[in-house]
Amino acid sequence: MKDLQYEFGMVGLGVMGRNLMLNIADHDFSVIGLDLDPEKAAAVESEAGESKAVRGTTSAEEFVRALRKPRALLLLVPAGKPVDAVIASLVPLLEPGxxxxDGGNSYFPDTDRRVVELAEKGIHFFGMGISGGEKGARFGPSMMPGGNREAYERLRPVFEAIAAKVNGEPCVTYLGNGSAGNYVKMVHNGIEYGVMQLISEAYDFMKRGAGLSDExxxxxxxxxxxxxxxxxxxxxxxxxxxQKDEVTGQxxxxxxxDVARSKGTGKWTSQNAMDLQVPVPSIDMAVLMRDMSKYKEERVEAAKALPNNTxxxxxxxxxxxxxxxxxxxxxxxxxxxxAQGLAQLKVASEAYDYGLQLQDVAKIWRGGCIIxxxxxxxxxxxxxxxPTLPNLLLDPKIGEDLLERQGDLRHVLKMAIDRGIPMPVFMASLxxxxxxxxxxxxTNLIQAQRDYFGAHTYERIDQPGTFHTQWN
Incomplete structure (x- = not known):
């Protein structure tokens, strides 16, 4: 076994790394894992049972030496400095090609930097979003890789084998250049924030507003x-x-x-959308509501001082x-x-030269991932x-679906407003x-105001050019 050339390498043998290794082995690819913790390195071999296709080690040298060339290794370590530290420790052992x-939720500018730094050494760097959690990693995640197109062919057989399948199609594909994979995963998470908040708002309205029981x-x-x-x-x-609570029976x-946590990917989506001047109000509001949840003591005080009598x-x-x-x-x-998230992807693809195909993004989101x-x-x-559709709202079928349902959304929001029940992401979506x-x-009035107090000029609808008026 020591002389076996392993098809794929995994760095970081926590829950996700371990499950992905077992998934790879299930599909007849040999895989070696590296972790500084001897217990984790041993645990993955134990879980694999008698399989000779799975091996764990704590030695970076042994790990790299055991991989077939060109080597392919996936990092599953916390985003940020840990990724750079692992790269720095491995690069001296690697070769061009x-x-x-990086399979973590890295911020996409970090991925762009790493692509450039490793390219100088002849090494290809991929940022790849992975969605589906622990179960997805074990039995089929959605994966969003971005990087060098030619190098992707080395990865494709493994990735297509282990990905979730929908109607026989794997939920993975080459997405585009540079940090395309991390960017798509970031927006995926932004949409996830929005949909989770929508579910919680619907739950709240039906429970507090309409009095539906838990059952x-x-x-x-x-x-x-x-x-x-x-x-x-x-x-x-x-x-x-x-789910019942074992302690209280409730x-x-x-x-x-009700104090919600977050890891920052929703915020990144909103921040970058503002940089690109792409409106994503549903995602923005979902991020804001997680922030609002943190003001628990003030909300308790406000509930007493400003009672809801409606x-x-x-x-x-x-x-x-x-x-x-x-x-x-x-x-x-x-x-x-x-629609908002996909519109952001379209603009970002042009701004960052990703070359995204949005039909491919939708295809790989159909299975394995959280959304x-x-x-x-x-x-x-x-x-x-x-394929050039600028916004999903302009598709005839999607547009028809929205027009048919808008009346119910307006009615629900009126009932929520009358009862003082916040439904901000529903409202932002409308x-x-x-x-x-x-x-x-x-916004023509805003243009006039800006010119009035700051001489910022404006454009007219009846002739080209920019104009300034002495308003007084």
Whole structure:
């Protein structure tokens, strides 16, 4: 076994790295793992049982020596300085033509820097987003690689084998140059923020506004997962709402703190969208609401000082009618959130020369990843019909779906406003839709104001050029 040339290498044998190694071995590729912790190196061999295709080591020299050339090794270590530290330790042992892949949620400018630094040594660097969590890593994730197209051919057989499959198609493809993979994963996570917040807002409205019981809410989300809303996040919401707490006997979700954490990828999506001047209000608002959740003590004080006396306003609809309205509202807002993220990807692809094909992005998001959803089949079809589509809202089928459901979204929001129930991502999604389809926005007045106080000039609609007025 010491002389076996391993097809693939894994650096970092935590839960994700270990599961990916076992996944690779299941598909008849030999794989060697490197970790400084001897217990982790030994554990992966133990989990593999009698398989001779899996090996763990704590020696970087042994690890590199055992890989077949050109070497392909995937780093699964925390983003930031740890990635640079691992690269620095391995590069002296590597040779031109070898491929280093970062499988963490690295910020895309860091990936661009590493691509340049390693290219100077003849080494290919890939940033690859991986989505699907622990289970996905073991049985089939969605993977988003970006880097050198020719070098990708060395990786493709392994990646296509271990990826999730939808109708026989692997949920992985070459996405584009440089940091394209990390960028697509960043926007994936931004959309994830938006959809998770939408689910929580729908849950809150039906629970506090309409008075649905925990059992009724569980059935709602289970039913929704059999509809056009079918998705991983809706599926797990139904399971979460059914979980009882072993300590109190209550439903577990009712004893979980409402102070939400985040790792920053949603914020990165919003920040870069602002840099590119791409509006993504649903994602922005989802990030903001996680920030709002952290002000727990102030919210408790405000709830006493500024009581909500409108919650008990009667709702005239039947329970089923109300649930159907919320379902349509959710579908509208979810599509609008995807549209914003994909519009950002289109602009970013042009700005950063990624060469993204959005139909491919939709294809690999259909399985394995956290935002996988039935609607991605229609989204993929929209970009196949028109690859240059500037915004998903302009696709005839998507547009028709939104127009059919907008009435229910407006009605649900009116009921929420009347009862003081915040639904900011639903509202932002509707505002995005209404603003995008408004031929003349009132920003002409803003242009006039800027010229008035700062002589910033403006453009006219009846003749070319820039103009300034002495307003007084």
């Amino acid at each position: 070898d491929i280093v892949i 009724e809410l569980q059935r709602v989300f289970q039913d929704w997962n059999q509809s056009e809303l079918q998705s991983f996040l809706i599926e797990i919401t139904g399971a979460i709402l059914n 439903y577990l979700v009712s004893v979980i703190s 919650l008990q306003e009667p709702i005239n609809e039947s329970r089923q009618e109300l649930v159907d309205q919320v379902r349509n509202a959710f579908y509208f807002a979810m599509l609008a959130t995807y 996988r959803a039935a609607c991605l089949t229609d989204i993929r079809a929209a970009y196949e019909r028109k 505002t995005y839709f209404d603003a995008y389809r408004t031929e003349t926005l009132p």
